[in-house]
Amino acid sequence: MSSATTNEILPRHADLVEERLVRWYFYAALAYLAISMTGGILMALQLIHWNPLNGIEWLSAGRWRMIHTNAVAYGFIANAFLGVLHWSVPRLTLQRVLSQKLSYFIFIAWQAVVLCTAAGIIFGPTLQAQDWVASLTDQLHLPMGLGAQGVEWGETPFWIDPVALLGLALVAANFLTPIARSKGSMYVTLWYFMAAFIWTFLTYAMGNFLPEYSLTGTSAGAVGGLFIHDLVGLFVTPLGWGTMYYIVPIILEKPIWSQGLSLVGFWGLAFFYPLQGIHHFLYTPIPMFLQYGAIISTIAVEFVVATVIINFMGTLWGDGRKVVTNLPVRWFYTGMIFYFITCFQCALQVTLTFQKLIHFTDWVVGHAHLVMFGVFSMWIFGMMTYLFPILLNKPWYSRRLCEWHFWLSAAGVFIMFLDLGLAGVFQGYYWSSLQPWDVSVTGSQPFWITRMFAGLMIAGGFLCFLWNLLRTARGRSTDSPTAVSAPA
Amino acid sequence: MNDADQSSPKTPQKRTATSGRLKPAVLVVMSVLILVPSMVGFIMKFLEFIRTFQDSTDGAFAITPMLNYLLASLGFFSLLVWAAANGMFRDIEQPKHQMLANDARLNAERAASLR
Ligand code: HEM
Numbered sequence: 001m002s003s004a005t006t007n008e009i010l011p012r013h014a015d016l017v018e019e020r021l022v023r024w025y026f027y028a029a030l031a032y033l034a035i036s037m038t039g040g041i042l043m044a045l046q047l048i049h050w051n052p053l054n055g056i057e058w059l060s061a062g063r064w065r066m067i068h069t070n071a072v073a074y075g076f077i078a079n080a081f082l083g084v085l086h087w088s089v090p091r092l093t094l095q096r097v098l099s100q101k102l103s104y105f106i107f108i109a110w111q112a113v114v115l116c117t118a119a120g121i122i123f124g125p126t127l128q129a130q131d132w133v134a135s136l137t138d139q140l141h142l143p144m145g146l147g148a149q150g151v152e153w154g155e156t157p158f159w160i161d162p163v164a165l166l167g168l169a170l171v172a173a174n175f176l177t178p179i180a181r182s183k184g185s186m187y188v189t190l191w192y193f194m195a196a197f198i199w200t201f202l203t204y205a206m207g208n209f210l211p212e213y214s215l216t217g218t219s220a221g222a223v224g225g226l227f228i229h230d231l232v233g234l235f236v237t238p239l240g241w242g243t244m245y246y247i248v249p250i251i252l253e254k255p256i257w258s259q260g261l262s263l264v265g266f267w268g269l270a271f272f273y274p275l276q277g278i279h280h281f282l283y284t285p286i287p288m289f290l291q292y293g294a295i296i297s298t299i300a301v302e303f304v305v306a307t308v309i310i311n312f313m314g315t316l317w318g319d320g321r322k323v324v325t326n327l328p329v330r331w332f333y334t335g336m337i338f339y340f341i342t343c344f345q346c347a348l349q350v351t352l353t354f355q356k357l358i359h360f361t362d363w364v365v366g367h368a369h370l371v372m373f374g375v376f377s378m379w380i381f382g383m384m385t386y387l388f389p390i391l392l393n394k395p396w397y398s399r400r401l402c403e404w405h406f407w408l409s410a411a412g413v414f415i416m417f418l419d420l421g422l423a424g425v426f427q428g429y430y431w432s433s434l435q436p437w438d439v440s441v442t443g444s445q446p447f448w449i450t451r452m453f454a455g456l457m458i459a460g461g462f463l464c465f466l467w468n469l470l471r472t473a474r475g476r477s478t479d480s481p482t483a484v485s486a487p488a
Numbered sequence: 489m490n491d492a493d494q495s496s497p498k499t500p501q502k503r504t505a506t507s508g509r510l511k512p513a514v515l516v517v518m519s520v521l522i523l524v525p526s527m528v529g530f531i532m533k534f535l536e537f538i539r540t541f542q543d544s545t546d547g548a549f550a551i552t553p554m555l556n557y558l559l560a561s562l563g564f565f566s567l568l569v570w571a572a573a574n575g576m577f578r579d580i581e582q583p584k585h586q587m588l589a590n591d592a593r594l595n596a597e598r599a600a601s602l603r
Contacts, residue, residue, distance in 0.1 A: 010590065013598040091594055092587060185576045187583040195564070202560060250591050255584040258511045263580070264519050270564040307518045393602065 016090035021103055023391050025083030026384055028111060030466065032075025033377075035118075037459050039068030044455050047448045058126050066121045066148055066155050072372060073153065073231065075114045080380040081239045082110070085175055085193065087387065088246050092190055095178035106170050113156075113164045120157030121148045143213065153228050154207045161208045168204055172197035188262040192242030195270060199234035203227060218285050225280040232371065233273045233301075240376050241265075241308060244332060247383060248315060251329055252322065257314030261307050268304035282355045298350040305343045312336055327402055331382030334410055338374035341417075342367060357432065362447065363424025370417040373409075373458065381409065381465070388469060397471035401464045408461030416454035423447030 045051045046061035053059045086103065090096055097103055124147015127133050133146065148155040156164060179186070179194050186194075207227025211220040249256050256262060282291050312333075316322070322329045345367055348354050358364065385402060389395050396402055423444055430440035571577065 010593055010597065012601070013594045014601065016594075091591060094590065184586070185579065185583045186571075187587045189587075198563070199560070246587075249584065249588055253588075255581075255588055258515060258581070259584045260511070260515050260580045261518060263577070264515065267564075267568060270568075271561055303518065303521045306521075310514060310518070 011094055011096075013091070016094070016096055017087055018100055018103060019087075019391055021107060022083045022086045022387070024107060025079045025086065026388070026391075028107075029076045029079035029083065029380070030469075032071045032079065032114065033462065034466070036068050036071035036076060037455075037462060039064040039071065041452075041455055041459065043068055044448065044452045048445060048452060058122050063121050063125075063148075067118055069153065070117055070121065070155060071114070073236075074117065074156075077236060077372075077376060077380070078110065078114075080384070081236075081243070082107075082171070084239075084243050084380075084383055088189065088243065089175050089178055089193060092187060092246065093178040093182035095181045098174045098177040102170060102174050106167060106174065109163070109167050109170075113160055113167055116160050117148075117156045120146065120160065121155060124148055124157060149212065151207065151211050151224060151227075153231055154211070154224075156208065158212060161212075165201070165204055165208070168197075168201045172201055187245075188256070188259055188266060189242040189246040191263065191266050192238040192245065195266070196235060196238035196242065199230070199238065203230040203234050207231070221281060221284065222286050225286075229280060230273070233269070236372075236376050237273075238269070240379055243379060243383060244312065244336075247328070247386065248312060248332055251326065251386065252315060252319055254315065254319075257311050257317075261311050265304050265307035265311070268307065269301070272301050272304065282350075282352055283359065295350050295352075298346060302343060302347050305340070309336065309340055327399075327406065328382040328386040330406060331378050331385060334406075335375045335378035335382070338370055338378065338413075342371045342375065345370075357428035358424050359428075361424035361427040361431075362420040362444065363428070366417045366420025366424065369413060369420070374413040374417065378409070381405070384465075388472065392473055393477045394472050394475050397468050397475055401468035405461045405465040405468070408457045408464065412454045412457030412461060415457070416451055419447050419450045419454060423451075 042051060042053060042059075042064045043061055046054075046064075051061060086097070124145065128137070128145040128147055137145065142158075144158050146157060146159070149158060176194065176197055179190055182190070203226075206223060207230075210223045211227075215223055245256060245262060282295075284291075316333065323333050324330070349358065349363075349367070385396075426443055426447070427440050430443055
């Protein structure tokens, strides 16, 4: 955080922020979210025996599922946060990114990485089955097939992994330079962002190289556990919290309740998050002392979460009405409530007693949707709702469509979460009472049908947003900045 | 999309005084709650790890995740020491005020340039 005094001349916003790039990242993010939701709906249809694409091998449900998750993580969330970073880091540090040209290069390279991952997932297995590809793979001594890899969240084909890692190194260099050049004590957001650049690079390297090349069996499983959890905790979480610490005080027009408490939270996350991943593999052959270690550090992180929640509630204190009247604030605080629920769930899930029931069930899928959509996507939508009118210099075309977007998303994800949580409990009891597998599948149908409708609600809300955005972009510009931020 | 009432000034005196006392208390309680159980848990697990590593083949197999963790944590520990040594935590609450002031000035400059 640069400590420019009130008399010092600040750089111009236009010299710091490349607004066009922020818009591009947001558009790319929205395009991938549309693809991901299509994948989710197709997968949901498959589970209720209603898949319209049945019989088309390269559009089979297994591949769409990977498209669904990869497009969300690397397409939607990564692009959206990159857009937010291009807005917030230069404004917080009062320094430009390392190179504007590099920023454009990274934008193009990242889209290539995501699209190649999608191509690898969709066409890879079919291509690999061709004789000539198999013999080429042998001749060139390729370590594995051309398509998706069997590592959860690390499905990116092996030939993309080094490129993606290089991309992450460039992103780190581009943003760490202004942070390093900034003067004075750093604001908490910059601590989180700085950590995210380092952690994401390390986490990606760990999850995409160790299990593929050097580890086998349970060791690879343990690292896989660290990888999937650290992706959420060390890539998405610091970017998400960093963004919240930046934007909430700005919109509420008052400083965060306690920067000291926020730093306690930050260092707590830094030291206790990385060990938790193994809690995904309780009751596996991984040694029990590592499983217990993961349980303890998970409980420690619950306190870290409490610091963050206390801080944001303290900041909102006295301005509670804003949650009703101000849409971005509503997105942010709804996301925070969902965050609290997911963390509370974690505290239960991490116990061995609870794991016995819910492991491998839809409970986990409900949890995943609440955290990825209910929390981080909500924050991203809050950011977009706030920034798009500024970036386009136009007020939102319709406040009502903004409201529909919010309510359909919030209600949809909450219904999905409750529905899948309940489905998980039923499935757990079916299995523990040793009923045939088919019984649990048939018993899950009502829940899966409900999930389908909840998904359609989320998709409906998203369509409202896209339509609103299109109409806003086509509308007339205004030269009055106050009109931009006023309700339509 | 911000509502019109958002610029109304607030922060009554009473509230500031209460939260002034509350903040250090919350800070200390949270620090103790987070750091003490976590450090105890961590040290216990670490000692157990060393014992297991010496006694059986199980330990060797746990080395990769532990090393990953230690390497990452060592980096952050160095960063913490560096930040403290460079006075980053001396006036701990100052950056939050500076951030808001800078942002408001950037907004005003941007708005002026649009007119
Ligand atoms: C259109 C609405 C959506 C529908 C119908 C839907 C449906 C699904 C389905 C059927 C699965 C596979 C579950 C299984 O294998 O049993 C899944 C997985 C997943 N979805 Fe969605 N989804 C939707 C939106 C989203 C959004 C917006 C996000 C994130 C922003 C998301 C994140 C995830 C994640 C992380 C998983 C993996 C869960 C796990 O492996 O435990 N989904 N989704």
